[in-house]
Amino acid sequence: MSEEILKPGQKIRFLRTLEEGPSAEAPGRYFAGKGAYGTIDKVGGCKEGFWVFWEGWRSASFGCAREDFYPVYETDEEKECCISQINLDAYCSTDETRPYITKPFLVGGYAVATNGHVMVMIPEDMHPDVVKDSDAPNETVLEIIALFSDAEFKLADVPDYPAKQKCLVCVGAGKVSFTDCKECHGDGAVNFFNDFNEYEHTCQSCKGCGHKKRLGHGASCIECCGTGLTYKHNDIKDGIDYMGGLVNPNYLEQALTNMVHPEVCYLEGRRMYLFSFGRAKAIVMGMNKYD
Ligand SMILES: [Zn+2]
Numbered sequence: 227m228s229e230e231i232l233k234p235g236q237k238i239r240f241l242r243t244l245e246e247g248p249s250a251e252a253p254g255r256y257f258a259g260k261g262a263y264g265t266i267d268k269v270g271g272c273k274e275g276f277w278v279f280w281e282g283w284r285s286a287s288f289g290c291a292r293e294d295f296y297p298v299y300e301t302d303e304e305k306e307c308c309i310s311q312i313n314l315d316a317y318c319s320t321d322e323t324r325p326y327i328t329k330p331f332l333v334g335g336y337a338v339a340t341n342g343h344v345m346v347m348i349p350e351d352m353h354p355d356v357v358k359d360s361d362a363p364n365e366t367v368l369e370i371i372a373l374f375s376d377a378e379f380k381l382a383d384v385p386d387y388p389a390k391q392k393c394l395v396c397v398g399a400g401k402v403s404f405t406d407c408k409e410c411h412g413d414g415a416v417n418f419f420n421d422f423n424e425y426e427h428t429c430q431s432c433k434g435c436g437h438k439k440r441l442g443h444g445a446s447c448i449e450c451c452g453t454g455l456t457y458k459h460n461d462i463k464d465g466i467d468y469m470g471g472l473v474n475p476n477y478l479e480q481a482l483t484n485m486v487h488p489e490v491c492y493l494e495g496r497r498m499y500l501f502s503f504g505r506a507k508a509i510v511m512g513m514n515k516y517d
């Protein structure tokens with residue numbers, strides 16, 4: 227979501243309960259309940275960041291807009307604008323043993339991208355460059371599209387995302403590059419021998435991992451997608467409660483990027499979330515509560 231999207235007349239919905247001010251020290255703070263709606267009256271920038279005025283509250287928010295609320299899209303036109311910003315490539319698998327899902331494919335009138343956990347479907351007329359692929363999981367996608375016609379949808383709750391921590395791979399830098407360790411040439415171990423024996427020992431230069439990290443350098447970190455932050459291991463492993471199921475917060479957050487405030491149907495038997503947003507669809511695989 228970018229701040230340009232927010233404009234007067236836009237409806238917003240709060241992601242968390244805000245209980246600061248307004249007070250003499252913090253005249254720019256506000257009260258709002260999680261899930262509450264407001265309509266933006268005015269937007270602008272200031273040295274603290276980004277501010278908005280919205281009806282029903284006395285004051286503006288400073289530098290907190292993107293974290294604290296998201297816009298509610300109601301008209302088809304607004305939703306189309308959001309859908310057009312979805313980057314299908316971001317949903318493709320990087321698993322080279324499954325080449326058929328490493329790029330978007332066309333099926334059932336949709337341009338589809340999936341990594342096996344999250345699937346996003348956008349009307350084909352918005353992606354004229356995507357083509358049919360007979361190796362793609364076409365039958366599965368058609369079955370999933372059929373599920374949508376029988377499902378009963380309701381407005382999705384705002385997810386209670388757990389707090390994030392510094393990414394362990396890039397240590398918060400967002401960018402990281404790896405070079406082979408000079409002592410072990412990437413093996414993680416070094417060998418010695420004498421007339422009696424041959425010895426293998428963990429490389430002390432790289433502590434056995436075979437490479438050296440350079441933080442803040444090179445490509446975007448794959449672990450945190452360049453944000454420098456990730457959910458805690460336990461939150462990912464155990465999942466979070468959402469709309470009657472359990473789900474990996476990464477997958478939920480990924481699916482709802484640019485698909486804010488969708489309608490949802492959780493299919494308990496299939497452990498599958500169906501999301502509907504204008505002409506776009508998304509599926510997120512849930513987790514087994516007894517795993
Ligand atoms: Zn990272």
Ligand SMILES: [Zn+2]
Pocket residue numbers: 407408409410411412413414415429430431432433434435436437
């Ligand atoms: Zn080494």
